[in-house]
Amino acid sequence: MSWLVTGAAGYIGAHVVAALRAEGEMVVALDDLSTGKSERLPRDVNLVRASVADRDEIASLLGDQEIEGIIHLAARKSVEESVRDPIGYYTRNVAGLACLLDAVASSPTRPFVFSSSAAVYGTPSGGRVDEGSPTKPESPYGETKLAGEWLVRAAARAHGLRWAALRYFNVVGAASPALADAGTENLVPRVLTALAENRPVQVFGDDYPTRDGSCIRDYVGVEDIARAHVLAARALRAGQDVGVLNLGRGEGATVLEVLDEIGAVSGRPVDYEIAGRRPGDPAEVVARVHRAERVLGWRADQDLADMVRSACRAFARRHPGALPGLSTSAPGDLASRSRRP
Ligand code: WQD
Numbered sequence: 001m002s003w004l005v006t007g008a009a010g011y012i013g014a015h016v017v018a019a020l021r022a023e024g025e026m027v028v029a030l031d032d033l034s035t036g037k038s039e040r041l042p043r044d045v046n047l048v049r050a051s052v053a054d055r056d057e058i059a060s061l062l063g064d065q066e067i068e069g070i071i072h073l074a075a076r077k078s079v080e081e082s083v084r085d086p087i088g089y090y091t092r093n094v095a096g097l098a099c100l101l102d103a104v105a106s107s108p109t110r111p112f113v114f115s116s117s118a119a120v121y122g123t124p125s126g127g128r129v130d131e132g133s134p135t136k137p138e139s140p141y142g143e144t145k146l147a148g149e150w151l152v153r154a155a156a157r158a159h160g161l162r163w164a165a166l167r168y169f170n171v172v173g174a175a176s177p178a179l180a181d182a183g184t185e186n187l188v189p190r191v192l193t194a195l196a197e198n199r200p201v202q203v204f205g206d207d208y209p210t211r212d213g214s215c216i217r218d219y220v221g222v223e224d225i226a227r228a229h230v231l232a233a234r235a236l237r238a239g240q241d242v243g244v245l246n247l248g249r250g251e252g253a254t255v256l257e258v259l260d261e262i263g264a265v266s267g268r269p270v271d272y273e274i275a276g277r278r279p280g281d282p283a284e285v286v287a288r289v290h291r292a293e294r295v296l297g298w299r300a301d302q303d304l305a306d307m308v309r310s311a312c313r314a315f316a317r318r319h320p321g322a323l324p325g326l327s328t329s330a331p332g333d334l335a336s337r338s339r340r341p
Contacts, residue, residue, distance in 0.1 A: 002026035007074030009036025011181045019226035052096045058103040069111035082141035093144035105159040111236030118169045120146040127284035131244045164232040169218040169248035173307035174314035192315040196322035205277035214255035216284040218248035221302030231296040248287025249300040261308045267325015
């Protein structure tokens with residue numbers, strides 16, 4: 001029996017495939033390669049190139065492949081892009097999910113793991129959020145993730161699906177260069193690209209009510225995120241109720257602290273300049289992760305240095321010479337801390 005992983009050739013999807021296989025689970029990978037990269041998957045993985053909205057393809061997969069459950073990661077995930085293209089985001093992230101659920105619900109009930117996001121919280125009133133905190137998404141991307149949770153929950157009630165919705169916080173790192181985040185949206189890839197191009201990083205605001213004025217986020221290692229998917233899938237297989245889970249480290253780091261860590265790990269100080277605040281950026285979003293620990297026995301293992309180091313190493317292998325000090329810099333080497341020009 002196999003797990004059908006949609007979005008399997010994506011940054012997080014490929015890590016989930018690797019984690020499942022490392023635990024001896026069989027995988028069928030589905031990806032339309034619109035943003036995914038087939039080279040992220042081992043050659044012996046059965047990759048079906050299709051969209052989740054391709055009802056015939058999904059129906060035949062569920063019919064003739066031994067699929068025991070679905071792990072659904074296929075989605076578009078850029079906050080900024082979603083503001084420009086809300087129709088595309090609702091079509092892909094919500095209508096696509098509805099097509100997949102329609103196919104899944106009409107066959108024997110199978111466990112369904114849904115990739116959700118901390119973006120559903122929008123700007124939390126107190127910074128720290130648990131799964132019962134108010135959800136007030138502030139972007140079409142976050143709205144599609146919340147609507148997706150509602151849809152999965154309703155389908156589960158109507159058709160007896162066992163389900164989990166995993167709310168990722170800020171995912172960082174890479175198990176290998178091939179699995180690196182090739183996106184240009186999130187902080188760490190943008191800093192590494194700026195380092196490679198010898199230009200300063202823009203820090204979106206240093207006047208927030210935080211310890212150094214820059215925003216606080218809950219950065220979590222991608223391998224920890226992937227491990228949580230295996231645990232959730234197995235819990236559902238065992239008939240356990242899972243529901244909504246925050247996947248974060250439960251502690252926050254400021255933007256300037258992340259730049260500092262990248263400088264320390266890479267051996268190159270990160271030059272930055274302070275730009276205006278980015279619309280929609282909350283000052284602080286940090287997960288309470290007690291429920292994931294209680295329900296799955298999961299806690300993130302990697303600390304900020306671990307995940308930054310894995311991101312730097314993957315980046316350096318893809319951009320030779322970009323981070324010359326990476327292999328030798330002492331983690332605490334103050335000379336390489338970030339600095340403001
Ligand atoms: C982080 C911080 C920026 C770039 C993400 C997405 C999504 C979700 C988690 C899964 C912010 C600052 C960034 C730059 C900066 N995960 N920044 N300069 O905004 O927390 O949103 O949340 O779905 O990935 O919704 O992530 O990496 O864009 O920004 O100062 O060049 O870094 O202001 O405070 P964000 P991000």
